[in-house]
Amino acid sequence: MAVSIDGARVLVTGANRGLGRVFAESLLARGAAVVYAGARDPAAEVSPEAVPIKLDITSPDDVAAAAARCADIDVLINNAGIMRLAPVLAAPDMDSARAEMDTNYFGTLRMCRAFAPVLAANGGGALVNVLSIVSWFANPQNSSYCASKSAAWALTNAARIELRRQGTLVTGVFAGVIDTEMGAAFAGLPKVSPQRVVDQALDGIEAGAEEVLCDERTRSVKAALPHDLTEIYPAHQARWDAAHPG
Numbered sequence: 001m002a003v004s005i006d007g008a009r010v011l012v013t014g015a016n017r018g019l020g021r022v023f024a025e026s027l028l029a030r031g032a033a034v035v036y037a038g039a040r041d042p043a044a045e046v047s048p049e050a051v052p053i054k055l056d057i058t059s060p061d062d063v064a065a066a067a068a069r070c071a072d073i074d075v076l077i078n079n080a081g082i083m084r085l086a087p088v089l090a091a092p093d094m095d096s097a098r099a100e101m102d103t104n105y106f107g108t109l110r111m112c113r114a115f116a117p118v119l120a121a122n123g124g125g126a127l128v129n130v131l132s133i134v135s136w137f138a139n140p141q142n143s144s145y146c147a148s149k150s151a152a153w154a155l156t157n158a159a160r161i162e163l164r165r166q167g168t169l170v171t172g173v174f175a176g177v178i179d180t181e182m183g184a185a186f187a188g189l190p191k192v193s194p195q196r197v198v199d200q201a202l203d204g205i206e207a208g209a210e211e212v213l214c215d216e217r218t219r220s221v222k223a224a225l226p227h228d229l230t231e232i233y234p235a236h237q238a239r240w241d242a243a244h245p246g
């Protein structure tokens with residue numbers, strides 16, 4: 001189910017900055033007919049050639065209004081996300097875990113549910129969820145975010161099954177640290193540029209790919225999953241123990 005970007009009508013969530021803004025600009029550069037740029041703050045600046053849409057994905061009213069306004073889209077890019085840099089147990093309360101789940105899982109789910117009929121009506125198209133290397137393992141430093149991205153991964157895989165018959169390509173995009181404001185929390189780790197992530201994601205959609213793994217670290221972690229307890233977690237345990245002595 002390859003989907004052409006040239007002539008596509010696309011909605012990108014969280015399109016005012018970071019990866020989302022690069023998605024919007026690259027879609028336009030590749031010939032998308034319309035790019036709706038979702039931003040939760042209506043005063044936020046988006047790419048001048050995009051159509052701004054007020055869209056907080058945690059707001060049922062905003063999502064319903066966007067589904068009505070953007071009823072012509074054939075590609076949805078669920079990019080919006082938050083990361084609070086909170087561990088699951090050492091955090092003072094569950095507020096970060098709830099906020100991350102509310103945005104990254106329930107917000108994305110709300111968008112998928114609202115737009116699945118839109119994509120069906122427009123011939124199938126593509127549903128793209130921006131996931132993460134930490135959909136596959138829990139980094140203790142930001143583990144409640146990891147849990148929300150794991151949940152979004154499960155959602156993506158389930159949505160693919162439900163939407164296959166209507167002809168919708170469901171693509172998960174996975175990356176390690178991306179060089180954006182969110183990625184700034186991870187000094188010292190290798191970073192992939194937002195442009196490189198977007199280029200691979202859009203190439204993936206055009207090739208009908210169901211998963212796009214955007215950097216070497218992401219590919220090696222996916223390959224190590226059958227041995228995650230011995231190949232992935234010991235280094236994280238050592239870092240956690242060093243940062244939390246006693």
Ligand SMILES: NC(=O)c1ccc[n+]([C@@H]2O[C@H](COP(=O)([O-])OP(=O)(O)OC[C@H]3O[C@@H](n4cnc5c(N)ncnc54)[C@H](OP(=O)(O)O)[C@@H]3O)[C@@H](O)[C@H]2O)c1
Pocket residue numbers: 013014015016017018019020039040041044055056057058078079080081082083103107130131132133174175176177178179180181182183184
């Ligand atoms: N950066 C990384 O290292 C990394 C790695 C793997 C995956 N990702 C994923 O990539 C995606 C983009 O992240 P990024 O690096 O571009 O982060 P970012 O620079 O922090 O930008 C996040 C974007 O999401 C928007 N957003 C947050 N909550 C929202 C909501 N409730 N409704 C609508 N928009 C909302 C933000 O809007 P405001 O401007 O209003 O805050 C902003 O436009 C996220 O899904 C993230 O989890 C990031």
